Amino acid sequence: MEKSNGQRVILFPLPLQGCINPMLQLANILHSRGFSITVIHTRFNAPKASNHPLFTFLQISDGLSESQIKDDPTSNVMSLIAQINVNAESPFRDCLQTILSQESERVSCLIDDCGWLFTQNVAESLNLPRLVLSTFKATFLNAYPILPRIRTKGYLPVSDSKAEDSVLEFPPLLKRDLPRIFGEDGEKLDPFLEIIVDTTMKSSGLLFMSCEELEKESLNLAKETFKVPVFAIGPFHSYFSASSSSLFRQDETCVHWLDNQEEKSVLYVSLGSVVNIKETEFLEIAWGLSNSKQSFLWVVRPGLVSGAEWIEPLSEELVRSLEEKGKIVKWSPQQEVLAHRAVGGFLTHNGWNSTLESICEGVPMICLPGGWDQMLNARFVSDVWRVGVHLEGQIERREIEKAVRLLMLESEGEKIRERMNVLKDEVGRSVKDGGSSYRSIETLTNHILSL
Numbered sequence: 428m429e430k431s432n433g434q435r436v437i438l439f440p441l442p443l444q445g446c447i448n449p450m451l452q453l454a455n456i457l458h459s460r461g462f463s464i465t466v467i468h469t470r471f472n473a474p475k476a477s478n479h480p481l482f483t484f485l486q487i488s489d490g491l492s493e494s495q496i497k498d499d500p501t502s503n504v505m506s507l508i509a510q511i512n513v514n515a516e517s518p519f520r521d522c523l524q525t526i527l528s529q530e531s532e533r534v535s536c537l538i539d540d541c542g543w544l545f546t547q548n549v550a551e552s553l554n555l556p557r558l559v560l561s562t563f564k565a566t567f568l569n570a571y572p573i574l575p576r577i578r579t580k581g582y583l584p585v586s587d588s589k590a591e592d593s594v595l596e597f598p599p600l601l602k603r604d605l606p607r608i609f610g611e612d613g614e615k616l617d618p619f620l621e622i623i624v625d626t627t628m629k630s631s632g633l634l635f636m637s638c639e640e641l642e643k644e645s646l647n648l649a650k651e652t653f654k655v656p657v658f659a660i661g662p663f664h665s666y667f668s669a670s671s672s673s674l675f676r677q678d679e680t681c682v683h684w685l686d687n688q689e690e691k692s693v694l695y696v697s698l699g700s701v702v703n704i705k706e707t708e709f710l711e712i713a714w715g716l717s718n719s720k721q722s723f724l725w726v727v728r729p730g731l732v733s734g735a736e737w738i739e740p741l742s743e744e745l746v747r748s749l750e751e752k753g754k755i756v757k758w759s760p761q762q763e764v765l766a767h768r769a770v771g772g773f774l775t776h777n778g779w780n781s782t783l784e785s786i787c788e789g790v791p792m793i794c795l796p797g798g799w800d801q802m803l804n805a806r807f808v809s810d811v812w813r814v815g816v817h818l819e820g821q822i823e824r825r826e827i828e829k830a831v832r833l834l835m836l837e838s839e840g841e842k843i844r845e846r847m848n849v850l851k852d853e854v855g856r857s858v859k860d861g862g863s864s865y866r867s868i869e870t871l872t873n874h875i876l877s878l
């Protein structure tokens with residue numbers, strides 16, 4: 428680590444695994460550049476402070492009741508985030524005010540998630556510069572100003588004959604992707620999007636966990652759209668692992684299990700920390716994996732299957748058949764798993780973290796996006812970079828079996844793997860000394876010091 432530069436940065440992650448991981452990785456990146464770090468966080472999904480002894484953690488109230496936290500909070504993430512956005516404003520203001528009045532070091536800025544709606548106003552009122560972290564691909568954040576227009580344009584509902592058409596305003600999205608971006612009451616999103624665009628434009632800079640090698644044009648467009656300095660500092664996990672910020676206990680036995688598997692023989696299956704699926708879909712995935720006769724490591728997060736605790740919808744017969752070739756765990760050390768020599772494919776929901784982690788380890792994907800930005804990430808994986816197979820939402824045992832066998836056994840899968848290796852190398856170069864992301868960290872550091 429460089430010696431302290433006498434300046435402190437305050438970070439405030441949105442309380443979701445996919446947002447906490449990058450924020451704490453960013454904390455490590457900035458700390459390695461000499462900044463002291465304070466992390467403000469909600470009680471809900473509080474990160475484990477003891478895993479990060481070099482940082483100061485301050486908890487604020489999120490106003491959620493015990494029962495709200497216990498009743499599967501991932502069942503409606505949007506409403507949960509909306510509630511916390513109301514409840515946490517005043518505690519956040521108090522906390523920030525206290526830090527600014529007590530801190531002996533100079534506090535350079537606040538960096539928080541683009542999903543916080545009140546932080547720009549609070550920071551401005553306290554004369555503290557604010558930088559925004561997007562945990563989405565730049566292409567997706569760039570679309571925020573036009574999403575309401577796309578929603579009302581008359582594309583929805585999408586007829587079968589139009590499903591394959593491109594969304595001209597938002598390439599490479601297809602019209603069939605739109606219903607899962609907007610959900611059932613997409614109009615409720617409009618005010619959030621408007622605030623996010625407005626507050627980002629008022630900020631002192633925008634950070635992406637991305638790089639020029641993946642989306643140079645979108646990064647340039649982000650500068651035009653938001654009219655603030657943009658920093659694409661690379662897949663953050665390339666610098667610091669996400670494992671220390673895991674909210675769930677990671678089952679390490681899966682790594683020992685992988686040690687005994689053949690090279691590139693295992694399909695890793697995980698739908699991230701938020702996606703929910705129906706019991707029927709769960710069973711189709713289970714049969715598809717079993718019928719594929721390929722080895723697999725499957726993360727079934729408690730709460731993944733709506734209405735079930737864990738894997739009890741599986742019959743004894745199905746469990747026996749699954750156990751012949753696979754292992755099911757509740758949560759894995761994903762980065763380590765993807766880096767393991769035995770892993771040859773990833774059936775994923777295409778969260779941006781998971782997508783980047785897969786690219787960095789050169790693991791080709793089977794795309795099963797659940798909604799929102801995952802729809803776009805999956806299109807990039809399957810249609811633009813061509814490093815994965817898209818299930819096109821067909822959670823059906825034969826389709827899953829076909830995709831698994833194509834990726835793991837067939838020559839088409841081999842071609843996908845070759846393209847993935849090229850992409851992995853390109854992205855890998857960006858985070859090395861002299862690469863585009865590496866240089867962007869330098870620029871970001873100087874920018875923060877100049878604020």
Ligand code: UDP
Nearest residue numbers: 445699700701726758759761778779780781
């Ligand atoms: N993850 C993990 N273990 C698992 C599943 C996921 O550590 O069993 C991590 C994964 O490495 C990634 C994060 O959880 O960093 C999920 O973020 P992502 O953006 O992919 O999806 P989200 O959970 O936000 O939908």
